[in-house]
Amino acid sequence: MDTLYDKAVKDGGLTEDAAQRAALPELERIRTALAQPVKKSFLRKPPPPPKGLYLWGGVGRGKSMLMDLFVTAVDVPKRRVHFHAFMQDVHEAMHAARKTGVDDALKPFLEKVGGELRLLAFDEMQVNDITDAMIVGRLFEGLMARGVVIVTTSNRPPDDLYKDGLNRQLFLPFIELLKTRMVVHHLHSPYDYRQDRLWGAQAYFSPANADARMAIDAIWTDLTGGDGAPHTLTVKGREVVLPAFHNGVARVPFWELCGKPLGPADYLAVAGAVRVLLLEDIPTLGRSNFNEAKRFVTLIDALYEANVRLIASAAAEPERLYVEGEGTFEFERTASRLREMQAADWASED
Numbered sequence: 001m002d003t004l005y006d007k008a009v010k011d012g013g014l015t016e017d018a019a020q021r022a023a024l025p026e027l028e029r030i031r032t033a034l035a036q037p038v039k040k041s042f043l044r045k046p047p048p049p050p051k052g053l054y055l056w057g058g059v060g061r062g063k064s065m066l067m068d069l070f071v072t073a074v075d076v077p078k079r080r081v082h083f084h085a086f087m088q089d090v091h092e093a094m095h096a097a098r099k100t101g102v103d104d105a106l107k108p109f110l111e112k113v114g115g116e117l118r119l120l121a122f123d124e125m126q127v128n129d130i131t132d133a134m135i136v137g138r139l140f141e142g143l144m145a146r147g148v149v150i151v152t153t154s155n156r157p158p159d160d161l162y163k164d165g166l167n168r169q170l171f172l173p174f175i176e177l178l179k180t181r182m183v184v185h186h187l188h189s190p191y192d193y194r195q196d197r198l199w200g201a202q203a204y205f206s207p208a209n210a211d212a213r214m215a216i217d218a219i220w221t222d223l224t225g226g227d228g229a230p231h232t233l234t235v236k237g238r239e240v241v242l243p244a245f246h247n248g249v250a251r252v253p254f255w256e257l258c259g260k261p262l263g264p265a266d267y268l269a270v271a272g273a274v275r276v277l278l279l280e281d282i283p284t285l286g287r288s289n290f291n292e293a294k295r296f297v298t299l300i301d302a303l304y305e306a307n308v309r310l311i312a313s314a315a316a317e318p319e320r321l322y323v324e325g326e327g328t329f330e331f332e333r334t335a336s337r338l339r340e341m342q343a344a345d346w347a348s349e350d
Contacts, residue, residue: 001028004069019189020062026053026185027070030149034076034118049118052150054125054178056157057187059275063153064123064247066187070151071121078119082245083152084273086122087132088232090139106138114146122152124248127162127171128272129234137174144181158184203342208281208313216251216278219311223249223276235269242270251278258295267299271306282314285322285331293322297334303341310341 001024008014033050055063071080081089093109102108113120120143127133143150154161158178162171178184201219205212220226224246231245240262244251250273257270257279270277285293303310314321318338322331 001025001031001069001073004073008069014062014065017062017189019057019187020066023055023066023185023187026055026183027066027073027151030119030151031070031074034074034149049144049147049149052144052152052182054152054154054158054182054184055187056154056184057189059155059248061187061189063187067121067123067151067153071119074119076118077116078121079117080121081123082231082247083122083125084231084233085229086120087136088234090135091131091234094135106135106142110139110142110146114143114148117148120148120150122150125152125154125161126156126272127165128269130166131234133162133165133167133171133174137171137177140174140181141177150182152182157186203309203311204318204338205313206315206317208315212313213280216280216311216313220244220249220251220278231273233266233269233273235266238266240266240269242274245274248273248275249278250274250276251280253280254282254296255292257299258292262295264298264302267295267302268306270299271302271308274308276309276311277303278311280313282312282321284315284320286324287326290326293331297331300334300337300341304337310338312338 002021005014005021005024009016014020030050030053036047055066057063067080071078090106090109093112094105097105097108127136140150156163158175161175162168165171202215205215220228228244228246228249228251231242231250233240233242241256242250242252243256250270257267282296283289283292285296300310318335321335322328
């Protein structure tokens with residue numbers, strides 16, 4: 001792992017970071033163990049798989065970059081996936097299994113994944129949904145029992161997962177499982193590289209024309225490499241879809257978030273799932289689209305309180321977005337927040 005990291009620094013793709021380098025021995029430990037051939041014998045059990053890794057730290061500290069290097073270096077059957085996307089796969093598989101009348105709807109999924117993979121690499125582990133909270137313990141325990149090594153990144157330590165969640169006491173055994181069966185490593189870097197990439201960059205484009213779209217295309221490519229896929233959030237049984245998502249960065253048209261009957265809980269879920277939101281084609285607002293305007297106000301409030309970095313294209317400057325109809329006075333606060341969120345140092349604190 002040190003060799004790959006050194007090469008990336010030498011090639012200019014990375015900046016040397018002591019905190020990132022301190023995480024490399026744990027990744028190398030797992031890589032080395034997985035590189036050993038598994039010898040099957042009727043007389044002797046195979047050696048137990050290595051402990052997994054729970055790599056946590058603030059936004060933009062390089063966790064996903066380290067995961068990229070690690071997954072590239074490991075030559076075993078593996079899967080790299082965003083945690084929420086994987087949980088969607090779990091729910092779909094369990095739904096299909098229930099139709100067959102099985103007693104344990106999770107078991108077929110565990111046997112399938114356990115038979116196919118030796119390494120499962122999760123990005124951005126967080127648990128916000130009671131349904132996920134009730135499944136994830138059995139999921140991890142079942143995968144580990146089948147020899148699958150789990151490496152995951154998260155923005156928070158294990159003890160803060162599902163914090164203040166409904167029936168959290170039922171979730172506590174899973175936290176203990178993580179701390180017992182995985183090495184917990186804090187990536188304690190003082191630098192937020194994702195924020196640094198946006199430092200001083202224009203964050204609000206008006207009017208929302210072809211030039212604005214090209215500029216947002218460039219920001220999206222810089223932050224994600226142009227790699228994104230739909231990402232579904234489950235909120236109280238409803239689905240909120242982010243059309244393009246990659247490692248905490250989402251790109252969404254205005255009408256996808258504000259043109260649908262979404263409420264505060266949905267926008268809080270969005271704000272909790274993303275660290276950078278590219279929101280495109282905000283129209284002028286007023287009597288003709290009053291409901292959409294109200295949702296937009298709620299969305300901005302959620303993003304503001306969660307310290308999410310907002311990149312936006314709009315038909316007009318913030319103060320000119322909502323100029324007539326009921327709610328004009330109330331929108332002044334939203335316009336002020338939009339201005340504040342354009343500052344170079346916005347969202348620079350965790």
